[in-house]
Amino acid sequence: MTDARPILFVTNLVAPDRVGAFAELHARVPIELALFGGRSHHATAAVDDPPVPHRHVTQNEIFALAGSGDFRAVVAGTAGRTALPAAFLGAARARTPFVLWSALWAHARSPAHIAARPLMSAIYRRAAHVVTYGEHVSAFARAQGARRTTIAPQAVDNAFWSAPPGPGTAPPRQLSGGTPSFAVMFAGRPARAKGLWELLDAWRASGLDTAPAALLLAGVPPEQIPGGVGGAVHALGHLDALSLRNFLHHSSVLVVPSVPTRTFREPWGLIANEAMNQRLPIIATDAVGAAAGGLVRHERNGLVVPHSDPAALAAALVRLHEDPALCSALGAHAARDVAPYTHAAWADAFAGVLTSPSGTRTPPTEVLA
Structure with missing residues (x-):
């Protein structure tokens, strides 16, 4: 029986260059964006009302949302202070597969980032899949213990x-x-x-x-x-x-x-x-x-x-x-x-992970460390 529940996609915002990507992904697999706002590294402002199902949340609300059991998988990026661990731990509570969308290809060296490394290591190891910006990010993720990585190519319109x-x-x-x-x-x-x-x-x-x-x-x-x-x-x-x-x-x-x-x-x-x-x-x-x-x-x-x-x-x-x-x-x-770096190519790669049984199967032997 097909699971009709959507995918929860946790991110801080939708930049204009991401609108087409998320629309393409939603056309392949139903998603709901949980947008918590905050700082952006993009030069352009966020799109307040992206044309896919979405809700605006605080980072404090993400744990309960991800742990609600209303979603068949939870995806979260690396933005925010507590959004990523909240999404990861909420998915674990609901026994819902967790997919990390990672942009990182080096360790940040601030005191807060250094303190968070053990938790980040656990997220890399326990994630059902890590979807990355490119091979540079995939290589870093594998070095942190990620078992499955897929590149979703960065794209614009x-x-x-x-x-x-x-x-x-x-x-x-x-x-x-x-x-x-x-x-x-x-x-x-x-x-x-x-x-x-x-x-x-x-x-x-x-x-x-x-x-x-x-x-x-x-x-x-x-x-x-x-x-x-x-x-x-x-x-x-x-x-x-x-x-x-x-x-x-x-x-x-x-x-x-x-x-x-x-x-x-x-x-x-x-x-x-x-x-x-x-x-x-x-x-x-x-x-x-x-x-x-x-x-x-x-x-x-x-x-x-x-x-x-x-x-x-x-x-x-x-x-x-x-x-x-x-x-x-x-x-x-x-x-x-x-030319091949398109929103459709990004969505195809992401949808392949989210619709593949092996792509969203949590590695069975991992425990929180």
Whole structure:
């Protein structure tokens, strides 16, 4: 007899880039989202009313919800303070299979994270399945004792992000002097882990500020930019998706210069998917999940450089500036390589886990340690 109960999917929020993914998953297997809000690493705000069944909860309510027996499996991500252990322990109380959706590929080193490692180790070992962002996350999960891992590829709405600007859409008018011949794009929060300061150091070292080139900083308010970086640096502030796509279309390369910190290592970087859909090569550091996970590939569709190394980043910028043919070839490969990274592929992988008897069977010999 088929179990008609839905899957409980616990996460903090639904970012705009996740809407299509969750809709695709719900079309394959019934899910209900439990959204507890809170901090987001996404540059865009949450969607308050996603088009799939959902409820807004507090983290304190998740244990009882997961333990209610109303769901045939419980999925939880790694966001939040108590949401993940509450979902895990609630599922254990109800003897409901638990699936971890993991973005982690390194241990965080804050006191709270260090104290939580024994519980996290138990979650990895006891989870019926761990669904990951990529092979970099799967390898880390297996090292923590996960028995079954599946990659659900990180994806955006490729149809939207690959589209050209609409009729009558001019090149970005925010730039004095018009569109530069070589435009370097960055999109992210002005946070330490995003590597903005390393990028600014690299820009100064590259000498491109004296060329017909520009560094475009989406998501960065003008007041966040220190003096001395030159007039070719443009802090664009927040951009909506259409404006961001327009800037990507008129750019030459996207830079994702993330650096690891005590509490964060870039799980993926969906801006790489978005830019690759616009045929942009990517310069990424080795601390970017999209590079560690295999989407951004050195000298195939971009350049991968060591993190926290402005000199290496500057050399990569100069190389692409001086070799337009290489820049164009990497961009063409980027568009082809990102094409399979779709919401449908993400949902297919997740649904395969949730509908497979072995995918949601809790390992029988594990006990809480």
